[in-house]
Amino acid sequence: xxxxxxxxxxxxxxxxxxxxxxxxxxxxxxxxxxxxxxxxxxxxxxxxxxxxxxxxxxxxxxxxxxxxxxxxxxxxxxxxxxxxxxxxxxxxxxxxxxxxxxxxxxxxxxxxxxxxxxxxxxxxxxxxxxxxxxxxxxxxxxxxxxxxxxxxxxxxxxxxxxxxxxxxxxxxxxxxxxxxxxxxxxxxxxxxxxxxxxxxxxxxxxxxxxxxxxxxxxxxxxxxxxxxxxxxxxxxxxxxxxxxxxxxxxxxxxxxxxxxxxxxxxxxxxxxxxxxxxxxxxxxxxxxxxxxxxxxxxxxxxxxx
Amino acid sequence: xxxxxxxxxxxxxxxxxxxxxxxxxxxxxxxxxxxxxxxxxxxxxxxxxxxxxxxxxxxxxxxxxxxxxxxxxxxxxxxxxxxxxxxxxxxxxxxxxxxxxxxxxxxxxxxxxxxxxxxxxxxxxxxxxxxxxxxxxxxxxxxxxxxxxxxxxxxxxxxxxxxxxxxxxxxxxxxxxxxxxxxxxxxxxxxxxxxxxxxxxxxxxxxxxxxxxxxxxxxxxxxxxxxxxxxxxxxxxxxxxxxxxxxxxxxxxxxxxxxxxxxxxxxxxxxxxxxxxxxxxxxxxxxxxxxxxxxxxxxxxxxxxxxxxxxxxxxxxxxxxxxxxxxxxxxxxx
Numbered sequence: 001x002x003x004x005x006x007x008x009x010x011x012x013x014x015x016x017x018x019x020x021x022x023x024x025x026x027x028x029x030x031x032x033x034x035x036x037x038x039x040x041x042x043x044x045x046x047x048x049x050x051x052x053x054x055x056x057x058x059x060x061x062x063x064x065x066x067x068x069x070x071x072x073x074x075x076x077x078x079x080x081x082x083x084x085x086x087x088x089x090x091x092x093x094x095x096x097x098x099x100x101x102x103x104x105x106x107x108x109x110x111x112x113x114x115x116x117x118x119x120x121x122x123x124x125x126x127x128x129x130x131x132x133x134x135x136x137x138x139x140x141x142x143x144x145x146x147x148x149x150x151x152x153x154x155x156x157x158x159x160x161x162x163x164x165x166x167x168x169x170x171x172x173x174x175x176x177x178x179x180x181x182x183x184x185x186x187x188x189x190x191x192x193x194x195x196x197x198x199x200x201x202x203x204x205x206x207x208x209x210x211x212x213x214x215x216x217x218x219x220x221x222x223x224x225x226x227x228x229x230x231x232x233x234x235x236x237x238x239x240x241x242x243x244x245x246x247x248x249x250x251x252x253x254x255x256x257x258x259x260x261x262x263x264x265x266x267x268x269x270x271x272x273x274x275x276x277x278x279x280x281x282x283x284x285x286x287x288x289x290x291x292x293x294x295x296x297x298x299x300x301x302x303x304x305x
Numbered sequence: 306x307x308x309x310x311x312x313x314x315x316x317x318x319x320x321x322x323x324x325x326x327x328x329x330x331x332x333x334x335x336x337x338x339x340x341x342x343x344x345x346x347x348x349x350x351x352x353x354x355x356x357x358x359x360x361x362x363x364x365x366x367x368x369x370x371x372x373x374x375x376x377x378x379x380x381x382x383x384x385x386x387x388x389x390x391x392x393x394x395x396x397x398x399x400x401x402x403x404x405x406x407x408x409x410x411x412x413x414x415x416x417x418x419x420x421x422x423x424x425x426x427x428x429x430x431x432x433x434x435x436x437x438x439x440x441x442x443x444x445x446x447x448x449x450x451x452x453x454x455x456x457x458x459x460x461x462x463x464x465x466x467x468x469x470x471x472x473x474x475x476x477x478x479x480x481x482x483x484x485x486x487x488x489x490x491x492x493x494x495x496x497x498x499x500x501x502x503x504x505x506x507x508x509x510x511x512x513x514x515x516x517x518x519x520x521x522x523x524x525x526x527x528x529x530x531x532x533x534x535x536x537x538x539x540x541x542x543x544x545x546x547x548x549x550x551x552x553x554x555x556x557x558x559x560x561x562x563x564x565x566x567x568x569x570x571x572x573x574x575x576x577x578x579x580x581x582x583x584x585x586x587x588x589x590x591x592x593x594x595x596x597x598x599x600x601x602x603x604x605x606x607x608x609x610x611x612x613x614x615x616x617x618x619x620x621x622x623x624x625x626x627x628x629x630x631x632x633x634x635x636x637x638x639x
Contacts, residue, residue: 144323147622148615149577156611159599160334232446239448240581245600260451264585271458278451285446293442 027298034298040290047284051102058096059084062254065091074269085276088259089266094273098280100254105284108169109234115173117227120180127181128188128219129211138181145178151240158241163249168241172234183226187219194218221299228292232285239281256281309630313623324615328608329373335604382609387594387601392609395594401484402472402590406583407575409510414517415568422525422564423557429530437522444519449578453512453585460508467508470587474501509586513578517571524567528560535559562633569625573618 031037050057059082068091070077078086085094127138145153154171161167191197192215200210241247242257251258256277263274364372376382382392425437461469472486473479479498481489487506490499532538533556541551579592587593591610598606 140319140323144320144327147320147324147619148611149573149618151574151580152577152611152614155577155580155599156331156607159602159604159607160331236446236448240450243448243450243581243584244596257448260448260454264454267454267458268462271454271462274451274454274458278448278454281448281451282443282446286442289442289446 027295030298031294034294036290037294037298040287040292040294043283043287044291047102047287048106050099051106054100054103058093058099060093060096062092062097062100063252064093064096067091067093074266076266076270076273078272086270086272088262088273089270094276097254097259098256098276101256101259101277101280102284104165104253104255105235105238105281108165108172108238109231109288111169112172112176112234112238113227113230115170116176116230117180117223119173120177121184121223123177123181124184124188125211125216128185128192129207129215131189135185139185142178142181146182150175151237154237154241155244155246158246163246165248165253165255168238168247171241171246172237175237176230176234179230180223180226183222184219187222188215191215191218222296225292225296225299228288228295232288232292235281235285235288306630310627313626313630317619317623320619321616324612324619325374325377326370328377328612329370331611332373332604332608377612380609380613382612383605385594385598385606386603387598387606392605395606396591396609396613398484399589399591399594402486402588403576403579403583403592405485405487406506406509406513406579406588406590406592407572409506410513410575411517411568411572413510413514414521414571417514418518418521419525419561419564422522423529423560425522425526426529426533434526437526441519441522444515444522447515448581449512449515450581450585452515453509453582456508456512457585468505472502472505472588473498474505477501505588509582509588512585513575513582516578517568517575520567520571521564525560525564528563529556532556532560562629565628565632566625569621569628572621573614576614576617 067077067083067087070087071089071091076087076089077083080086083093083095085098088094088097123138123142127135127142148156154175157171157174158167161170188211196214197210200214238247238255239257239260242255243261245261247253247255247258259277260274260281263270263277266273380393384390385392385395388395421437425434428434457469460467468474477498479486479490479495479501480493482492483489486502487499490496490502538551538555541555546554576592579590580596581592582588583590583592584596591613594606595610597603598610
């Protein structure tokens with residue numbers, strides 16, 4: 001199978017030939033030298049800070065609609081000194097909503113990643129550590145989950161759980177479970193034959209200690225890369241689910257995906273209402289993608305020196 | 306080779322069975338249970354009781370599953386809550402639109418992606434390479450429907466070059482024997498209708514192609530970079546082959562292997578992505594029907610859509626694997 005062959009090649013390619021500590025330090029050094037990674041880290045930094053300090057940065061409450069009297073159908077006040085990004089059709093400050101939207105996006109991304117990665121890692125460890133029929137069973141299950149395109153899978157899960165932010169997070173998490181499981185399992189299988197595993201085994205160290213103290217930490221680098229990229233995808237996917245009406249049922253929630261969706265109705269009269277949340281999504285997702293891709297390159301032994 | 310094909314086909318069975326179990330569990334987990342999901346929110350208790358005994362919901366679980374499987378094999382998903390028509394009929398009517406859209410998007414992605422990826426690898430480190438890499442990173446981070454809005458606003462609303470929505474000019478009269486509008490125009494000798502359909506396809510196809518385009522550029526670039534450094538390319542250079550011959554016979558032929566896999570995988574992604582694109586452009590394919598179905602909690606439609614797309618996806622994957630085996634003898638042996 002094609003996917004397994006790629007698994008095997010990445011597994012052998014990333015088997016560290018030097019102690020992992022130096023690999024990590026070297027990777028970090030290359031990371032800060034890479035302009036792509038620096039831009040990505042700045043974007044992530046801004047995004048996270050905005051999310052955390054949203055109440056301090058935003059001039060108004062995201063649900064405050066006291067400027068409704070300034071709105072006429074088809075005419076929405078553009079940027080001004082009081083309202084940096086203008087007012088939306090429901091009389092709310094767009095800038096404040098974008099700022100608070102960062103919170104929702106970060107929350108969705110982090111929770112979806114955490115849930116998906118934990119479940120995926122657990123399955124991957126199960127398959128990679130035990131091998132044999134456990135491995136076959138887990139991997140068949142993973143194959144089945146991967147046989148539905150990711151977005152469609154997320155839609156199905158979210159539709160089943162009903163309209164809420166929680167169901168969006170769970171839906172995105174579920175889609176990521178098989179990806180993490182397959183990644184970690186392939187990596188662990190690659191480590192299995194390594195000399196240090198043989199050495200540990202000949203010293204009489206128990207299987208669980210070998211798995212958790214030796215193999216797992218050594219298999220973890222691609223998981224970190226995947227995690228960073230998953231955060232980016234989660235932000236984009238959450239917007240897509242919101243567009244399909246599967247996100248929070250509360251229309252006043254400041255959420256980029258929903259703001260973008262609502263902007264469709266006023267696209268001809270106020271296209272900027274779509275541009276702001278759209279750009280916010282792109283910049284946040286781009287930050288994580290840039291760092292993830294740079295990290296992958298920095299950790300790849302092929303790009304060493 | 307025959308053994309390889311049989312082995313690959315045999316792998317399909319457990320996956321499809323597993324998929325059906327997953328879908329069965331999904332239907333049972335729907336809010337209110339399958340009867341409620343089938344009949345919609347306005348169902349009376351009597352109707353629910355009737356459909357429950359008709360569906361055999363009082364029977365043991367394994368029997369219910371077998372029944373479900375029997376209906377799924379016959380592609381019988383019940384009637385759509387939106388239109389009251391059988392889901393299968395609705396889907397068949399709308400599928401040509403979505404396939405046309407997905408193929409148009411794939412065509413753009415392949416026609417632009419492969420040359421761009423190849424060029425980026427050959428000019429490694431130059432501005433073309435940087436542009437291709439940055440562009441492909443942007444391509445995966447832009448939400449499809451945001452890109453669709455922007456294309457629609459700039460090219461349809463502001464510049465007025467292309468239509469804003471739909472599959473064809475509603476004022477035009479045209480026959481549609483196949484449902485593929487571009488093809489219909491050619492078949493019926495109505496080339497104006499074909500041109501009209503193409504104009505309606507351009508913007509949605511561009512929006513939908515963003516992700517596959519980005520992926521194809523990256524894979525082509527990485528793959529060409531890998532192959533160029535292989536021993537057999539050095540050997541070919543050493544024995545004095547012309548650069549053009551090396552490119553055609555050794556570099557491209559080998560570099561395209563991973564690209565074919567990715568193109569196959571992207572078709573499934575395109576069909577799923579059509580849900581978003583078709584909604585923006587009111588492009589009346591299965592994607593739009595599915596998107597509307599989500600809003601109206603039309604579970605028979607959602608269920609049918611998921612199963613059909615998943616089967617298409619699984620079958621495409623299998624075909625890709627088989628083609629891969631044909632192209633690369635190394636795969637057959639392993």
